[in-house]
Amino acid sequence: MPDEAYADPPEDGLxxxxxxxxxxxxxxxxxxNLGDISPRARQALADADLILCEDTRxxxxxxxxxxxxxxxxxxxxxxxxxxIAPVLGMLRAGRRIALISDAGTPLVSDPGYxxxxxxxxxxxxxxxxxxxxxxxxxxxxxxxPPQPFLFLGFPxxxxxxxxxxxxxxxxxxxxxxxxxxxxxxxxxxLAETLEDMAFSFGPRAAAVARELTKHxxxxxxxxxxxxxxxxxxxxxxxEITVLVGPPEEDDQEDxxxxxxxxxxxxxxxxxxxxxxAATGLPRKIVxxxxxxxxxxxxxx
Ligand code: SAM
Numbered sequence: 001m002p003d004e005a006y007a008d009p010p011e012d013g014l015x016x017x018x019x020x021x022x023x024x025x026x027x028x029x030x031x032x033n034l035g036d037i038s039p040r041a042r043q044a045l046a047d048a049d050l051i052l053c054e055d056t057r058x059x060x061x062x063x064x065x066x067x068x069x070x071x072x073x074x075x076x077x078x079x080x081x082x083x084i085a086p087v088l089g090m091l092r093a094g095r096r097i098a099l100i101s102d103a104g105t106p107l108v109s110d111p112g113y114x115x116x117x118x119x120x121x122x123x124x125x126x127x128x129x130x131x132x133x134x135x136x137x138x139x140x141x142x143x144x145p146p147q148p149f150l151f152l153g154f155p156x157x158x159x160x161x162x163x164x165x166x167x168x169x170x171x172x173x174x175x176x177x178x179x180x181x182x183x184x185x186x187x188x189x190l191a192e193t194l195e196d197m198a199f200s201f202g203p204r205a206a207a208v209a210r211e212l213t214k215h216x217x218x219x220x221x222x223x224x225x226x227x228x229x230x231x232x233x234x235x236x237x238x239e240i241t242v243l244v245g246p247p248e249e250d251d252q253e254d255x256x257x258x259x260x261x262x263x264x265x266x267x268x269x270x271x272x273x274x275x276x277a278a279t280g281l282p283r284k285i286v287x288x289x290x291x292x293x294x295x296x297x298x299x300x
Pocket of ligand 1: 031032101103104105106107108109110132133134135183184185186209210211212213214239240241
């Protein structure tokens with residue numbers, strides 16, 4: 001059977017790739033390199049009656065660069081709910097509406113999910129023009145197993161919540177989850193996030209992908225411990241995606257490593273609380289192990 005993408009045009013003679021897309025069209029845009037806008041993405045935007053943008057001023061630069069003068073309106077986190085009814089009304093009336101975000105694939109760590117869910121629930125046509133996505137590009141360059149992968153958006157900004165989130169993932173890994181984990185992160189938080197990751201996940205294989213598709217594109221690969229040490233002394237810049245490989249070590253080594261680090265600077269009780277949150281292991285088990293290990297200076 002021929003691959004559908006290369007099949008002959010239908011008998012009415014209309015070639016599929018050029019047909020204007022109807023309904024709500026999710027259009028992926030570049031994540032840093034204008035050359036990554038596809039001809040089909042440009043066409044979908046030019047054919048639209050209205051383009052919904054996460055930030056109209058930001059997208060004006062892209063639209064002007066590719067010669068698209070279609071009307072734009074904002075659709076962002078704060079007005080998405082209010083915009084759903086009018087947008088569905090336009091779709092019912094047969095309008096073509098494109099949705100773009102500031103960069104990459106809409107909905108992925110970006111607005112649009114609630115609109116898509118509402119349009120799908122009404123049986124309205126929803127389609128997409130695929131394209132750039134930072135998480136998938138980073139995954140393919142990381143050297144880590146490409147599947148299964150788990151994309152987690154941004155980690156919580158505060159350390160306590162972040163360690164608790166990583167602890168939940170460690171608990172899931174102990175229950176059988178084995179996937180490459182992917183997060184976005186802001187440059188000013190990268191060092192502390194890597195430190196928390198090293199604490200929770202131990203010295204496993206990881207990667208930091210920076211400024212993908214741009215002039216200073218870089219993928220730094222190493223253990224979480226090495227990457228945390230590197231970024232502790234070197235301020236990261238630009239847009240960043242962090243990847244952590246699936247678990248390799250057994251839990252006991254993992255627990256002992258985390259406890260050794262925590263006991264160097266905390267009491268047995270505090271170290272047990274910290275490690276329990278970061279690893280997702282029950283506090284009683286961690287406390288018992290911490291007592292057995294003792295603080296480094298206890299034997300002196
Ligand atoms: N929807 C976008 C996508 O499909 O890639 C992601 C939007 S999210 C709000 C933006 C975050 O994605 C950035 O803070 C950064 O963590 C990551 N990101 C975006 N562009 C990137 C790039 N060129 N290189 C590395 N990470 C990038």
